Amino acid sequence: MAQTEYSTTANLPLETIWDFVQEMDNWAQLVTGYQEHVKESATDSLWTLKGDVGVLARKVQFKVHIVEWNGPERVRFELKGLNEPLEGEGIFTMTADSGDAEASEPSSQNWFTRMIEALVRLFVKRKQGAVERDVPVSGGSRLTFNLRIDPGGPMAPMINAMMQPAMNVAAEDLSNRILSELEQRQNQVS
Numbered sequence: 001m002a003q004t005e006y007s008t009t010a011n012l013p014l015e016t017i018w019d020f021v022q023e024m025d026n027w028a029q030l031v032t033g034y035q036e037h038v039k040e041s042a043t044d045s046l047w048t049l050k051g052d053v054g055v056l057a058r059k060v061q062f063k064v065h066i067v068e069w070n071g072p073e074r075v076r077f078e079l080k081g082l083n084e085p086l087e088g089e090g091i092f093t094m095t096a097d098s099g100d101a102e103a104s105e106p107s108s109q110n111w112f113t114r115m116i117e118a119l120v121r122l123f124v125k126r127k128q129g130a131v132e133r134d135v136p137v138s139g140g141s142r143l144t145f146n147l148r149i150d151p152g153g154p155m156a157p158m159i160n161a162m163m164q165p166a167m168n169v170a171a172e173d174l175s176n177r178i179l180s181e182l183e184q185r186q187n188q189v190s
Contacts, residue, residue: 003148004164006171006175007143008142008143010183013141020181021075022075033050034047043065043067047063058084060081062086065080086151092145
């Protein structure tokens with residue numbers, strides 16, 4: 001099982017983040033490797049992502065089912081691979097920031113994972129461009145993104161080892177892209 005969590009803050013009202021995150025059409029194209037998504041209903045959609053780490057590239061199709069909308073604090077969804085034996089879940093949590101924590105770093109347990117994560121980060125930045133944000137010291141709101149994916153089949157242990165560093169980067173990148181988009185919108189209004 002590959003699992004990651006990333007948290008960061010923004011000087012934005014909680015409701016602004018909720019309004020954006022509760023509608024997947026707002027943030028879908030911000031996901032690392034995004035190719036397309038098709039909504040089937042208010043809670044179900046089909047996603048196509050392309051995992052691209054150097055010479056390794058693979059398109060993965062997921063069925064995404066929203067299982068919880070608890071505004072303005074939480075959106076939870078389940079994932080099921082259609083062309084690959086994968087399943088998992090993602091959770092966006094939005095809270096008022098107390099100012100006592102900084103942006104979290106996804107946990108990397110060993111040197112190999114850190115090395116692969118650095119390579120993935122390099123490829124993501126080359127392909128999508130870097131997102132630069134000034135993280136506020138206190139106040140505002142906190143966005144936390146949790147992602148868990150369980151690969152299946154005989155290759156699961158190897159796939160899991162390769163996915164973990166990529167998921168760390170993807171969770172950080174998505175969270176920062178969401179808040180960057182909202183901060184840009186806020187600056188345009190101001």
